[in-house]
Amino acid sequence: MRCDVLAVGTELLLGQIVDTNSSWLGEQLAAHGIDSLTQVKVGDNIGRITGHLRALLEHADAVIMCGGLGPTHDDLTREAIAAVMGVELELDEVIGERIREMFESRGRQMPDNNLRQAMVPQGATVIEQTRGTAPGLICPVSVTVDGERRERVVYAVPGVPHEMRDMFDRAITPDLHRRSGQEAVIVSRVLRTWGESESGLDERLRPIIAELDERGNPTLAFLASGWEGLKVRLTARGVDESAARAELAPFEDRILAELGTNVFGFDDDTMESVVLGMLAERSWTLGCAESVTGGLIGARLTAVPGASKVFAGSVVSYATSVKRSMLGVEYDLVVSEEAALEMAEGARVALDVDVVLAVTGVAGPDTQEGRPPGTLCVAAVWPGGSVARTLRLPGQREPMRQMSVISALDLLRRSLLASDD
C-alpha cells in the first residue's frame, strides 16, 4: 500500500512555515507498514493543486492532503478534490449548523465565507472536527491508469498540526488498514539514556539490532536529543494493542538488561523529573550552587510541575566574589573539584537543604584559570555522602551549558543509586 502526501499552502513555499506535517505523516505511515514515496508542497493555486493530485494518484493508492480547508477564497482543497472526483460540492447541513452554533456561542455573527467549510464533494465522507472548525474528508476517487480503472482514496485534513494528527490517528489509519486488509495498532516505548554515545549504544545493542532488522517488527531508532538525553525508541505493530505490546516487551527487557543504569527513564520522563522523584521518595530537599550555568539547572528543575516539593532554591555564584562571600569558597582556583565541593557545602548551609548539586566550569569563548572551554567541575553532597568529578564537555558555549545540566543531574542520580546499594 502506498500513501503519498500533498501539502497545500503558499506559506509553505515561501518558507514562512516549515512543513513538518508530511515528515510526521511519513514516519507514522512507515510505522504502520505503509510506503510514502513522494511528498509534494504546492501553493494555493487550483490548477497546480489538481495537477499534482492527479499526478500522485497515478502511482499512489492514497493521498493525504494537508491544508487548504479554511474559510477563505485561498482555501482550495475541497474544490480540487471535487474536480478530480468529477463531482460537485454540496453543503453539509449538519456541519454548517455546527459552525453557525460555534459563532453564536461566542456571541459573534458568522461571516458567510465560513460556510465554505461545510461544503463537501458528493460521495465523500466527513471526518468530524473535534478542535477546529474545518472537518476532514475521506474521498473515494476512480482514476484510469494505463487504460485500467483503479479505485483510490484522497484524505483531506487541516494544516494545523494537532488537528491533522488527531484526524490521522482517529480516522485515516483505520481507513487505510481497512482498505489494505491489514489491521494494525502501533505502540512505542522510549528508553531515555545518558552516559553512552550513539555509537557506543549502537555497539552494545548490535546483536539486538541485527535481530530486529531481520524481523522487521518491532523497529528500533536512536534519537539524539541534546540535554533531553539519547532516546532509544522501540516501535511495534500488532493486530491489537496487547499484541503490539507483546512484540515489544521482550526487546525492551533485553535492552534494559544490556544498558543498565544508562537508562534513566521512560517515555515522557526527563532527567529532572527522575531526580526530583528520587529525592521526593527520600523526603530530601534539594538546592543548587551554580556558576557556569548561571541558573540553568534550577530553571530546568522548576520546569517540572510540583518541583517545589523538593527544590528550595539556588545560589547562582557567577562572580568569584559571590562564591567567596555567600558560599564561603576558600580554594584558590574556582574551576576545580575543591571549589565545587565548597560551593555545595556552602549552599547546603545557606539554603538549609539536604542535598546540593554544585557546578563550576568554563563555557568559553575564553579559557579560565588555564582550563579550556568545556571543562565542568561538578560536586554533590547528600546526607551521608559526597562526590566530585571533572568532565570534558563540548567547547561551544550553549551546548556546554546544556550538557552541564544533564551531566550534573546524572552524577547525582548515579550517586543516589549507588548509595542505596
Next chain:
Amino acid sequence: MRCDVLAVGTELLLGQIVDTNSSWLGEQLAAHGIDSLTQVKVGDNIGRITGHLRALLEHADAVIMCGGLGPTHDDLTREAIAAVMGVELELDEVIGERIREMFESRGRQMPDNNLRQAMVPQGATVIEQTRGTAPGLICPVSVTVDGERRERVVYAVPGVPHEMRDMFDRAITPDLHRRSGQEAVIVSRVLRTWGESESGLDERLRPIIAELDERGNPTLAFLASGWEGLKVRLTARGVDESAARAELAPFEDRILAELGTNVFGFDDDTMESVVLGMLAERSWTLGCAESVTGGLIGARLTAVPGASKVFAGSVVSYATSVKRSMLGVEYDLVVSEEAALEMAEGARVALDVDVVLAVTGVAGPDTQEGRPPGTLCVAAVWPGGSVARTLRLPGQREPMRQMSVISALDLLRRSLLASDD
C-alpha cells in the same frame, strides 16, 4: 522566473529528517523575486527521481536538487541529472584528486566509492566544495514542452544545510540572476520589539505596510519569536548592496519613529544583550532574585558571552523559607509587588551589586495565595530608583516562565531609559 525544488532522500520521507532546506530555499528565492511554485520530496530511487525532475522541468525554468550527492550507491542525483540531460557521467580529475588528498591528509585510505563524488554529467559546471567532499553542479538541460525546445537549468547541492546554503549564496543566486537578466542583492534588517502585540504593531504600521505592499520592495514581515521578542523584518532588493540599503533605510526610520521604545534592538541583539550593554555603559553590576523562574533569568543573561562583566549572580528563592532567610522578605504574601521589592533589596545586599531584578509569580498549574497562573510580580532597584509592577502573562507553565524573563528585563530596560531623561 520560476525555480522549483526537488529534495532527495528516503530519510526525508520517513520523517527521520525534516526537510528544512526547501523552506529555506523558498524564502530566499522569494526574497530574490523568484517564484518557487512546487517543492517535492522523493526517496533514493532512480526512476522516481528522474520522473519528478522531468515533470518539474516542464513548468519551471530551474530546479534545485538537494541531497543524493554522497559517495554511496544510494546517492543517485548525478545519475538522474545525466539521464534527463541525455549525457554520460565522466570523472572530473581535479575533484577526484582533491578528494584523494583529503583522505591522505588524514592518513586514511580512500574507499573507492568516494570517487563517485567526482563524477560529473557531460556539459555540467562544478560548484566547488568549500566544506564537505561533494561538489555541487550547474547543469544546462534542453527540454521539449508543447513541441517547443526550452533551455532549463538544474542545480545540485548537498543536503547538509550549511553546505547547501553556502553553495546557494555563492553560485546559484548569481547564476539565476544572470539567466533572468535581473541583477539583485538582498539585504535584511530586523527590528526587535517588545511591548505591543502583533495585531497592535500591524495597526500602528498599517499606512507603512500599505505603501510597502504597493511598492513591492522592500517587504515587511512580522515574526513572533516567543521570548526572543516580536521581530519586524524589512527585506530590500537592489542592483547592489548600497542600492538595497537605500531602499530600506527610509522605511526603517519611519518604523522606528512610529514604534519608539518598543524597539529594543536590531538584528542579532537580544533583550539580554541589550540590558547587559546598558548596564555596562553605566559601569553597574547586576544581580537577580528569582522565584517563579527558578534561575531562568540568570541562565539567559549568562548565555551572552562576556556577561560576567556585569552579571554577578542570583539568589533563586523558590521556597518561601529561602525568601525569608536569605533575602529578608517580611511581607506576608510572597506573590506581591511588596515581596518582589523586598527580594530585590535583599539580593542587592547579599550579592553586593548595583542593580537587582526580582520576580515572583505563579506558573501553575495551581493558583497560589489566590492568584491565578500567569501572575507575575516584578521589581527592579538601581542607584537612585526602583519600580514594581504586576503583569498578567499566559497561564501555561513554560510560556509563563519564558514571558516572565523578557517582560522583567524589558521593565528594567524601560526604567533605565526613563531614568536618563
